[in-house]
Amino acid sequence: MQVRFDEIPAEGREFDIKDASWFPAGEVRAAGPARARILLERRDGEGVFLQGTLAGQVRLTCDRCLAEYDFTLDHEFRIDLELVDQDAAPVAEAEHACQDSEMDVMFLTEPLIDLGEILAQQVFLTLPAKRLCSETCQGLCPRCGINRNQDRCDCGDSSGSSPFAVLRTLKH
Ligand SMILES: [Zn+2]
Numbered sequence: 001m002q003v004r005f006d007e008i009p010a011e012g013r014e015f016d017i018k019d020a021s022w023f024p025a026g027e028v029r030a031a032g033p034a035r036a037r038i039l040l041e042r043r044d045g046e047g048v049f050l051q052g053t054l055a056g057q058v059r060l061t062c063d064r065c066l067a068e069y070d071f072t073l074d075h076e077f078r079i080d081l082e083l084v085d086q087d088a089a090p091v092a093e094a095e096h097a098c099q100d101s102e103m104d105v106m107f108l109t110e111p112l113i114d115l116g117e118i119l120a121q122q123v124f125l126t127l128p129a130k131r132l133c134s135e136t137c138q139g140l141c142p143r144c145g146i147n148r149n150q151d152r153c154d155c156g157d158s159s160g161s162s163p164f165a166v167l168r169t170l171k172h
């Protein structure tokens, strides 16, 4: 799914991608159909303005209790694609520019846009850093490993809920 700059007409070009060919299936598990839309517009000079949305569901593993749960992807993004000289590609600056601005900037060394790669990147950006099946997830008991969302154990609440309880058991 690659688009050359010169394949984008003056009025822009829209892609409505109903299949999940772009989905990073090797690294993220889909839990339902995925869909993406992308609008490309030529800008003055050597650049393309990209607007997109993606939607779908992925299956994640809870950091606390290790149970699987579904996470809904519903993401809008805008990227300014700029063409730069390969030798002068300001990589460090590009990373910096992406950090907290609303509009991401991506530097390309050739006038070729890989839609699949951009969409896959956006999936990763959308995934939560902390993955919890629920805000109130009780996690696993650090002593016996029981899932405390589903069951109770006799290890004792005070020692079980302390992060130091794990350290204590490791020392023995
Ligand atoms: Zn959980």
Ligand SMILES: [Zn+2]
Pocket: 141, 142, 143, 144, 145, 146, 153, 154, 155, 156, 160
């Ligand atoms: Zn326990």
